[in-house]
Amino acid sequence: MSSTPAAPNPSAFEPGRWSQIPRRLVLAVGDATAARIDQIYEFIGDLGGMVHLLGATMQWALRGLFLKTVKLGRASLVEQMVRVGVRSIGIVVLVQVFIGCILALQLAPTLESYGQLQMVANVVAIAVVRELGPLITAIVLSGFAGASIAAEIGAMVESEEIKALRAHAINPIRFLIVPRVLATTVMIVGLAVIADTVGVIGGFLTSWAALGITPETYFQQTQAALVIKDFITGLVKAGVFGMLVSLIACYQGLTVHGGAVGVGAATTATVVKSIVAIIGMDAVFTAVFYAFGL
Amino acid sequence: MNPMAGSDVVISIRDLRKTFESADGRVLTVLDAVTFDIHRGETVVIMGGSGCGKSTLLNCLIGEYSIDGGSIHYCTSDLDVPVNICGLSERDFNAIRRRIGILFQSGALFNSMTLAENVALPLREHSYVDPSIIDIVVTLKLQQVKMLPHRDKMPTQLSGGQKKRAGLARATALDPEILFYDEPSAGLDPVTSSAIDELIIDLSRKLQVTSVVVTHEMDSAFRIADRMVMLDKGRVLRIGPRSDFEALRDANAQSLTDPSDRLINQFLNGLADGPLTDADGMSEFEKLIIGTAASRGN
Numbered sequence: 001m002s003s004t005p006a007a008p009n010p011s012a013f014e015p016g017r018w019s020q021i022p023r024r025l026v027l028a029v030g031d032a033t034a035a036r037i038d039q040i041y042e043f044i045g046d047l048g049g050m051v052h053l054l055g056a057t058m059q060w061a062l063r064g065l066f067l068k069t070v071k072l073g074r075a076s077l078v079e080q081m082v083r084v085g086v087r088s089i090g091i092v093v094l095v096q097v098f099i100g101c102i103l104a105l106q107l108a109p110t111l112e113s114y115g116q117l118q119m120v121a122n123v124v125a126i127a128v129v130r131e132l133g134p135l136i137t138a139i140v141l142s143g144f145a146g147a148s149i150a151a152e153i154g155a156m157v158e159s160e161e162i163k164a165l166r167a168h169a170i171n172p173i174r175f176l177i178v179p180r181v182l183a184t185t186v187m188i189v190g191l192a193v194i195a196d197t198v199g200v201i202g203g204f205l206t207s208w209a210a211l212g213i214t215p216e217t218y219f220q221q222t223q224a225a226l227v228i229k230d231f232i233t234g235l236v237k238a239g240v241f242g243m244l245v246s247l248i249a250c251y252q253g254l255t256v257h258g259g260a261v262g263v264g265a266a267t268t269a270t271v272v273k274s275i276v277a278i279i280g281m282d283a284v285f286t287a288v289f290y291a292f293g294l
Numbered sequence: 295m296n297p298m299a300g301s302d303v304v305i306s307i308r309d310l311r312k313t314f315e316s317a318d319g320r321v322l323t324v325l326d327a328v329t330f331d332i333h334r335g336e337t338v339v340i341m342g343g344s345g346c347g348k349s350t351l352l353n354c355l356i357g358e359y360s361i362d363g364g365s366i367h368y369c370t371s372d373l374d375v376p377v378n379i380c381g382l383s384e385r386d387f388n389a390i391r392r393r394i395g396i397l398f399q400s401g402a403l404f405n406s407m408t409l410a411e412n413v414a415l416p417l418r419e420h421s422y423v424d425p426s427i428i429d430i431v432v433t434l435k436l437q438q439v440k441m442l443p444h445r446d447k448m449p450t451q452l453s454g455g456q457k458k459r460a461g462l463a464r465a466t467a468l469d470p471e472i473l474f475y476d477e478p479s480a481g482l483d484p485v486t487s488s489a490i491d492e493l494i495i496d497l498s499r500k501l502q503v504t505s506v507v508v509t510h511e512m513d514s515a516f517r518i519a520d521r522m523v524m525l526d527k528g529r530v531l532r533i534g535p536r537s538d539f540e541a542l543r544d545a546n547a548q549s550l551t552d553p554s555d556r557l558i559n560q561f562l563n564g565l566a567d568g569p570l571t572d573a574d575g576m577s578e579f580e581k582l583i584i585g586t587a588a589s590r591g592n
Binding site: 071155156161168169171175 | 356358384388389391392396398399400402403404405415416418419420464
């Protein structure tokens, strides 16, 4: 609908009009504050919903592991592991190779100025294994698998498939959510191992080809820099990130409303909220590991 | 008190009340004082205009919505005493859900599974029988709805009518005692709609199931119903055998003295849609006429 330009309103220049400005300002501030308060309520509601979903998922997963009467669906779990893990190997490898290359090239000038160019290997190894391997893998998965899970479950909600599951006395959390959360949590750990390896190789290739560091020196430095706790802390973080991504995706999918537009919004929200949650959780992990000397 | 003692009642609804809160905080009463029984083996059609509460009633009956007042008692053959589903835990209600089947408006087939897998799902989930036995049952169920040639197709490869047939095969997978149908003819052409009606009648006879059909398609309702329930503004306006409604439909509107008879006559002849009456018992048409007359009088 096209709007025609409004004619100048003489009343806008009347003295009484200006006296309305403080009142309007207060109203505008009030509206904005009310909107923020609504967002806070929504955030708390979402947080509560996700904690509830996590609890129910853990409960069903444990019951599935220990009770023969609870069917978790191995076929579904394997299907999700392939979808989340195997299919994202390519993109994780590609991104981590680039990360390794970028790190090596960014660090080289500074370390060279101290005469410590070979230390590129140490810094790349620590950065990739402790931080960037798990972090970048989780961010890639939030876009690759998280968005896809949210869209899939959202579409199922809209097409009454979730309602049909309940109608057939099939618990949607056991049937849909548990396989997705388990698959994402397990597979991201595997992907993080691949990411760590490939990131170090990316750094090595760049150091060897562009910085003139010999393979022997690079791998000696890498070996000297890394200890087992670096791998373990990185992999623990990866597992938690995977659980976060899958839970956020499933929650956003299950709470879809408003048809195709709602599914689109849930997909976007999944990626945005996952990235914020991953980085926030990473900050918490880093602080805890630092405090305990890990 | 047992509302179903010594009777063949399979579902007993008493003073059912359901409200929703609107976005602006107002409480909307969608169902109020709904009371009727559904007897074993009969086909009951619940009908009414848009927004009259029939879909809400169905959702209350299948446990999708909690209710705000009254009771819904189920008395399936495996229950010793009638069970009120209000306040029943999800786990306990699942025992009842295994005795009911639901055909959703869209069919609600799982898009990631083939037709055969869709039908097999309830069997796989609720039984420990050999996969070969499940395969035989799936074949029988698909044969029943004439969908066997499509067993390996994905739901996206099917037409609307075929999806409903397949949904019906899945709904009957566990040999339910009660079948619920949500708008089975909606969105179908008259020929397919008629075929679905025939299927409902056929299944009701062959499987001896109780059928509860929610629809606003009058032709379909008159084809399949044993008894009919007319809802209006969340209340039961009339309940009775199909013959009563047929008589009302075919009656001359001028000869009907009861206002509710006239309204039902209007609805059944397609002259009114949506909530039939307002708080004063006037139809939109009546209000228009009276309003026009009043304004002329002024």
